[in-house]
Amino acid sequence: MKLNTISITLSGLLLILGLNGCSNNEKINIENEVTPFSAKEKKETIEISKEVLKGFMKTFKPTLKAVLKDMEAPEAISMCTHNQSVNNYSKTLPKGISLRRITSKTRNENHIAKTELESKTLHEMDILKKPIIKKVNNNYFQFYKPLIVKQACLKCHGSIEQIGETSLSIIKKNYPNDKAIGYKTGDVRGVFLVDIIK
Numbered sequence: 001m002k003l004n005t006i007s008i009t010l011s012g013l014l015l016i017l018g019l020n021g022c023s024n025n026e027k028i029n030i031e032n033e034v035t036p037f038s039a040k041e042k043k044e045t046i047e048i049s050k051e052v053l054k055g056f057m058k059t060f061k062p063t064l065k066a067v068l069k070d071m072e073a074p075e076a077i078s079m080c081t082h083n084q085s086v087n088n089y090s091k092t093l094p095k096g097i098s099l100r101r102i103t104s105k106t107r108n109e110n111h112i113a114k115t116e117l118e119s120k121t122l123h124e125m126d127i128l129k130k131p132i133i134k135k136v137n138n139n140y141f142q143f144y145k146p147l148i149v150k151q152a153c154l155k156c157h158g159s160i161e162q163i164g165e166t167s168l169s170i171i172k173k174n175y176p177n178d179k180a181i182g183y184k185t186g187d188v189r190g191v192f193l194v195d196i197i198k
Helices: 013-018 039-070 073-080 085-090 116-128 151-157 165-174
Strands: 029-032 097-102 132-137 140-148 188-197
Touching: 039 085, 039 097, 039 132, 039 140, 039 188, 085 097, 116 132, 116 140, 116 188, 151 165
Parallel strands: 029 132
Antiparallel strands: 097 188, 132 140, 140 188
């Protein structure tokens, strides 16, 4: 599967500091919601998801590092309001495969879990902090990759003191219903969710 490179801004990139792809040694929790996974289904779901996430990181991580190095948080927050990097990247993926971000504490309300299963998995992720795959039905699979909060994330998602008055006022202006603050290093900020429909 060829993943195209697309243009990028900072939208949501502060969330991906903890995503370094899935190493071959990383334990993945496997759960079925309807029917059991076959060995082939497990392997294909993991391989496709790793490729999707690797492509996303290859495309966006260098830009993220540059932006975080050269910009202060207020400018970064302002850029986030105008672009949706994950959604743009997802549009480049093959038919039946998509990448989303979801969280239980939203800043952008488009990132809320859409189903009870997604909400339940977010709660599980808070405890496990490891990738999870689920079989929703015979041709629908999901791969959840946690977004772990790093020190740099606290500029926008930490305590009020860590964020600062200037950044907090920009957040409140652009996201009046923001719930995405108060995180600590090591918390799960949300997940990248790869949907695979065959």
